[in-house]
Amino acid sequence: MSGQGASRSIAPDLAGALLAVCLGAYAIYETKDMSDLGAVFPTAAGTLCILGGVALTLLAFKNRSRPSDLTLERPDWPRMVALSVVLLAWAVLLKPLGFIISSLVGMTAVVWLTWRGAATVKAVVVHAVALAILMVGFYSLMVFVLRIAVP
Amino acid sequence: MLESLWSALSPFNLTLAFFGVIAGTLIGSLPGLSATMAVAVLVPFTFAMDPASGLIALGAVYTGAIYGGAYSAILVNTPGTPAAIATAMDGFPMAKRGDGDLAVTLSCIGSVIGGLVGALALLFLAPPLSTIALAFGPVEYFWLAIFGLSLIATLSKGNTLKGLIGGAIGLLLACVGSAVVGGDVRYTFGQVQLLGGIPVIPALIGLYCIPVLINLVVKPDDHLERRTAQVKGFRLLEALGLMWRSKVNVLRSSVLGTAIGILPAAGGSVAGLVAYSEAKRTSKTPEEFGKGATDGIIASETANSATVGGGFIPTLVLGIPGTPPDAIILGALLVQGIRTGPQLFTQQADIVFTFVMGLLIATILMLPVGLVMGRYAFKLIINIPKTALTPAVALLTVIGAFAIEVNTVHVLIMIILGIISWLIARIGFEASPIVLGLILGPIAEAGFVQAWLIGGAQGNIPAMFFTQPISLAIIAMTVLTLVTPFIAERRKRMKGVKT
Amino acid sequence: MKRFLTAVATTAALVTATTSFAADYPTKPVTYIIPYNPGGESDVTARFQEAYFSDVAGQDVVIQYKPGAGGATAWAQLNTLEADGYTIMNVNFPHAILQPAIKDVGYQTEDVIPAYIFHYTPDAIVVRADSPYQTLQDMIDDAKANPGSLTFGGSGTNSANHLAAVRFDQMADVTSTYIPFKGSSPAMAALLGNQIKAAMTYTTQGIKAGDQVRVLAIATDERVPSFPDVPTFKELGFDYVAGAYRGVTLPKDTPQDVRQKVSDIIGEINANPEFQQKLIENGYVLVDIPTDQMADWIEERRAEYAEGIEALKAN
Numbered sequence: 001m002s003g004q005g006a007s008r009s010i011a012p013d014l015a016g017a018l019l020a021v022c023l024g025a026y027a028i029y030e031t032k033d034m035s036d037l038g039a040v041f042p043t044a045a046g047t048l049c050i051l052g053g054v055a056l057t058l059l060a061f062k063n064r065s066r067p068s069d070l071t072l073e074r075p076d077w078p079r080m081v082a083l084s085v086v087l088l089a090w091a092v093l094l095k096p097l098g099f100i101i102s103s104l105v106g107m108t109a110v111v112w113l114t115w116r117g118a119a120t121v122k123a124v125v126v127h128a129v130a131l132a133i134l135m136v137g138f139y140s141l142m143v144f145v146l147r148i149a150v151p
Numbered sequence: 152m153l154e155s156l157w158s159a160l161s162p163f164n165l166t167l168a169f170f171g172v173i174a175g176t177l178i179g180s181l182p183g184l185s186a187t188m189a190v191a192v193l194v195p196f197t198f199a200m201d202p203a204s205g206l207i208a209l210g211a212v213y214t215g216a217i218y219g220g221a222y223s224a225i226l227v228n229t230p231g232t233p234a235a236i237a238t239a240m241d242g243f244p245m246a247k248r249g250d251g252d253l254a255v256t257l258s259c260i261g262s263v264i265g266g267l268v269g270a271l272a273l274l275f276l277a278p279p280l281s282t283i284a285l286a287f288g289p290v291e292y293f294w295l296a297i298f299g300l301s302l303i304a305t306l307s308k309g310n311t312l313k314g315l316i317g318g319a320i321g322l323l324l325a326c327v328g329s330a331v332v333g334g335d336v337r338y339t340f341g342q343v344q345l346l347g348g349i350p351v352i353p354a355l356i357g358l359y360c361i362p363v364l365i366n367l368v369v370k371p372d373d374h375l376e377r378r379t380a381q382v383k384g385f386r387l388l389e390a391l392g393l394m395w396r397s398k399v400n401v402l403r404s405s406v407l408g409t410a411i412g413i414l415p416a417a418g419g420s421v422a423g424l425v426a427y428s429e430a431k432r433t434s435k436t437p438e439e440f441g442k443g444a445t446d447g448i449i450a451s452e453t454a455n456s457a458t459v460g461g462g463f464i465p466t467l468v469l470g471i472p473g474t475p476p477d478a479i480i481l482g483a484l485l486v487q488g489i490r491t492g493p494q495l496f497t498q499q500a501d502i503v504f505t506f507v508m509g510l511l512i513a514t515i516l517m518l519p520v521g522l523v524m525g526r527y528a529f530k531l532i533i534n535i536p537k538t539a540l541t542p543a544v545a546l547l548t549v550i551g552a553f554a555i556e557v558n559t560v561h562v563l564i565m566i567i568l569g570i571i572s573w574l575i576a577r578i579g580f581e582a583s584p585i586v587l588g589l590i591l592g593p594i595a596e597a598g599f600v601q602a603w604l605i606g607g608a609q610g611n612i613p614a615m616f617f618t619q620p621i622s623l624a625i626i627a628m629t630v631l632t633l634v635t636p637f638i639a640e641r642r643k644r645m646k647g648v649k650t
Numbered sequence: 651m652k653r654f655l656t657a658v659a660t661t662a663a664l665v666t667a668t669t670s671f672a673a674d675y676p677t678k679p680v681t682y683i684i685p686y687n688p689g690g691e692s693d694v695t696a697r698f699q700e701a702y703f704s705d706v707a708g709q710d711v712v713i714q715y716k717p718g719a720g721g722a723t724a725w726a727q728l729n730t731l732e733a734d735g736y737t738i739m740n741v742n743f744p745h746a747i748l749q750p751a752i753k754d755v756g757y758q759t760e761d762v763i764p765a766y767i768f769h770y771t772p773d774a775i776v777v778r779a780d781s782p783y784q785t786l787q788d789m790i791d792d793a794k795a796n797p798g799s800l801t802f803g804g805s806g807t808n809s810a811n812h813l814a815a816v817r818f819d820q821m822a823d824v825t826s827t828y829i830p831f832k833g834s835s836p837a838m839a840a841l842l843g844n845q846i847k848a849a850m851t852y853t854t855q856g857i858k859a860g861d862q863v864r865v866l867a868i869a870t871d872e873r874v875p876s877f878p879d880v881p882t883f884k885e886l887g888f889d890y891v892a893g894a895y896r897g898v899t900l901p902k903d904t905p906q907d908v909r910q911k912v913s914d915i916i917g918e919i920n921a922n923p924e925f926q927q928k929l930i931e932n933g934y935v936l937v938d939i940p941t942d943q944m945a946d947w948i949e950e951r952r953a954e955y956a957e958g959i960e961a962l963k964a965n
Contacts, residue, residue: 012577012578012579013578013579015578016313016316016575016578016579016580019575020316020319020320023320023323024319027323027326027338030337030338034335034337035333035334035335037333037600037603037604038330038333038334038335038337038600039335040596040599040600041322041325041326041592041595041596041599042323042326042337042338044322045319045320045322045323045326045588045592046319046323048315048316048318048319048322049316049319049320049323052312052313052315052316052319053316055312056312056313056316059312073370075369075370075577076369076370079368079369080365080368080369080573083364083365083368083369084365084566084570087361087545087566087569087570088563088566088567088570090545090549090562090566091549091559091562091563091565091566092563094549094553094559094562095559099553103546103549106542106545106546106549107542107545107546108542110368110541110542110545111538111539111541111542113368113541114367114368114537114538114541114542115538116371123538127538127539130539131542134542134543134546135546138546138547138550141184142550142554145192146178146184146188146189146192146554147192147679147712148554148557148714149557149681149714149736149737151559187688187715191688191713191714191715192712194697194700194713195700195701195710195712195713198700198701284839284843285839285842285843285844286843287843288840288843288844288845289829289840289845328718328719329719329720329722329753329755330807331719331720331806331807331830331832332806332807332830332831332832333807333830334752334753334806334807334808334830336753336754343723343726343755343756343757344723346718346719346722346723346726346755346756347717347718347719347722347723348718348719415835415836415839416832416836465839469838469839469842469859469862470835470838470858470859470860471835471836471838471839471842472688472689472835475687475688475689475715477689478687478688478689478690478693478835479688479689479693481689482688482689482693482694482697483697485694485697485932486694486697486698486701486928488928490857490860491858492858492859492860492861492862494860556714556715556716556717557714557716558716558727597831597832600830601829601830601831601840604801604827604828604829605801605827605829605845605846607798607827608798608799608800608801608827609799610799
């Protein structure tokens with residue numbers, strides 16, 4: 001829990017506003033090379049982003065005394081970052097390592113990151129079997145039923 | 152017609168339809184393994200069957216796959232197809248609080264009713280209804296998409312302004328790639344892989360499912376609330392009671408789903424969303440929507456199943472397929488020597504009627520199949536230990552993003568969008584508005600550019616946009632949708648003052 | 651030393667690969683990639699081929715869709731796929747000459763040289779059955795009287811239909827407005843819904859729409875059997891024979907004899923009278939350009955499209 005009491009932190013709103021304005025500005029900047037009709041939607045969406053961002057900033061300052069509608073928990077950042085890295089690596093290595101190896105490694109890493117209790121031998125064996133079944137099941141579904149060429 | 156019913160009811164065809172529905176539901180419930188894929192794989196097998204059996208098998212798989220999308224939407228907050236977006240909005244909150252069994256049962260009954268209405272419309276009203284498809288030109292699609300975007304105001308659960316920004320971000324994502332209409336290459340950062348644009352299904356999986364996965368891993372709590380009370384079974388009577396109380400909603404959503412399904416460029420996602428927002432707008436308790444309102448699931452599932460029958464109307468009558476699965480089935484029809492067109496309903500009527508009968512039978516079979524499978528899916532998800540759930544969900548996201556076009560780059564796009572989605576959810580941005588922008592943006596833009604060019608050729612662009620009766624009606628609906636929340640708010644405040 | 655060993659290994663692998671492959675290719679199902687959404691001409695003709703493929707080759711073909719950027723997404727990926735002959739891809743012309751000539755689409759025409767071109771769908775100008783244009787001349791007269799007011803719907807920007815519209819303008823010396831749609835079907839829907847005056851499309855679409863439409867002219871040498879009453883452009887005084895040619899291609903590094911084998915298989919399917927019958931009924935025109943005639947054929951097309959491409963670039 002954020003534990004900052006009733007007064008609202010405006011940091012999330014300001015971050016969102018900044019994001020929106022930057023994105024909108026970049027989107028509009030890129031329209032310089034587009035044809036007239038092709039630039040209409042990017043310009044409109046970019047303008048919406050910027051206007052939304054500005055409005056969000058103003059409202060954030062105006063409503064700073066109101067309680068926040070966000071309940072900010074402090075997330076478990078190490079786990080979050082580790083999971084992101086695992087997932088990205090999984091995606092990147094899918095082709096070079098092949099589907100089976102990369103997925104087995106990826107799934108094992110995800111189990112390891114989710115694990116909170118003590119790791120008994122029995123639990124490890126059960127999970128290993130579960131992963132193997134998952135793998136075999138989905139691999140056969142893709143290759144034999146849906147006939148997808150898997151790397 | 153009775154003969155067609157008889158031939159459709161042969162034991163072989165019934166068995167085919169039964170297993171077709173099961174297979175379709177299974178495949179559809181896995182995000183990314185879509186109805187298109189299920190139908191595409193089945194087509195070569197149908198060449199060996201007689202045309203009627205082949206068509207029944209295709210229809211059964213298709214019907215099942217569309218329904219199966221509800222499972223992943225309800226149980227893991229991941230609409231496996233755009234059609235199930237609105238289902239996830241209330242389905243997942245219901246599952247979260249332990250009512251997943253009820254949600255699954257409701258979605259099943261809703262799908263069966265919607266599917267029946269759509270199929271009956273196809274059977275009896277196809278040629279006249281196909282004119283709806285033709286009445287919608289570029290301008291009408293433009294306004295329809297704008298109307299869809301205006302739903303962000305009704306649909307966003309938290310901050311409407313953030314929803315709006317999210318929608319704009321979705322529109323920008325939709326611009327990525329080479330524009331089919333206009334030919335500009337936009338926001339590709341020189342990456343050839345991005346020329347085709349952001350792939351919708353991988354984006355859906357990433358934006359919705361990866362945050363769920365991350366939360367499962369980083370938070371110690373359970374995925375879904377476990378009911379302390381004993382498992383209540385199907386909760387069929389409870390569900391039927393709820394459906395009966397919502398009969399207006401069911402009827403309206405079926406009709407909306409059928410009608411919107413007829414529009415080739417709109418399809419299940421728009422139908423589900425429009426039915427959902429209409430249910431919310433007319434509801435006595437609109438504040439419940441998004442927090443697990445049963446009416447939300449009923450509306451979305453009824454409407455998206457009704458689009459199946461609706462979508463076949465332009466496919467068979469005009470030769471213009473509404474959705475990719477329709478297009479594949481159309482291809483199979485051509486190979487079987489069937490010619491589409493208005494004359495199909497007179498000259499080759501027996502084949503058409505057998506096919507529609509097959510669809511009807513498959514839809515009815517969906518009731519027992521869906522109830523039983525849904526129950527087990529719910530039990531499985533709720534009982535499986537978290538350490539086994541997370542790798543399974545992770546594997547499914549990877550497979551889903553990869554399999555749709557057999558492309559590893561799509562997996563990467565899915566994961567990057569997913570991580571971004573989790574991060575911006577922390578500052579109050581939801582996935583739904585972004586997805587709405589991504590899906591509706593291309594429809595709006597194509598309609599706009601085409602209407603602009605046609606208007607230019609006719610020498611009057613404003614008349615093009617603002618004088619057609621259907622356009623004006625859609626504009627009026629958009630305005631109504633945008634102001635309703637404010638009126639409701641004001642009325643509430645007035646009441647508050649009085650009491 | 652290491653380099654030498656790798657070289658030996660690669661050569662050995664290549665030799666065994668080529669010898670063992672070509673002899674009994676195919677020994678497992680072949681993936682057939684369609685670079686478009688299902689339902690279009692590329693998909694439908696591939697489905698027709700699918701029904702005969704296993705009879706000829708002894709193995710199934712598995713159709714897969716990789717749509718995007720008017721086909722460019724898939725074609726740009728072609729040479730990253732395994733070059734063992736078990737992945738074949740549909741490739742279309744003029745698309746594969748047009749796209750790289752106009753924009754950087756991540757591939758060159760040389761990257762997607764087909765092993766076999768098996769049919770084309772002739773360009774056709776189609777109007778609604780209740781259109782005031784009874785003949786092509788009516789349309790040209792109207793377009794001359796009101797420059798820009800003639801709207802041609804077609805599939806995509808800088809596409810085959812777009813090129814055809816531009817070439818028509820040059821030939822007939824008129825100015826029309828081309829309206830791009832996301833495929834042939836939406837363009838036909840707009841035509842039937844009276845949103846555009848004419849569709850610059852293919853004979854196949856004219857057949858699908860049946861008697862709701864009238865075909866004004868077809869870009870073939872001789873009249874098409876399905877439209878015995880519709881004149882060719884040639885009869886009307888325009889030297890114009892064109893359409894979308896579809897072929898089958900493989901990754902560049904596929905061994906030559908496997909490429910030849912694929913070319914033979916597709917050619918054999920093309921020779922099947924039942925297959926021919928089905929394609930002709932649906933408005934396709936069969937052609938046979940096997941792999942050894944491909945280079946000349948591509949050069950001819952390049953020359954043919956050059957002028958139109960310049961006009962598109964100037965747009």
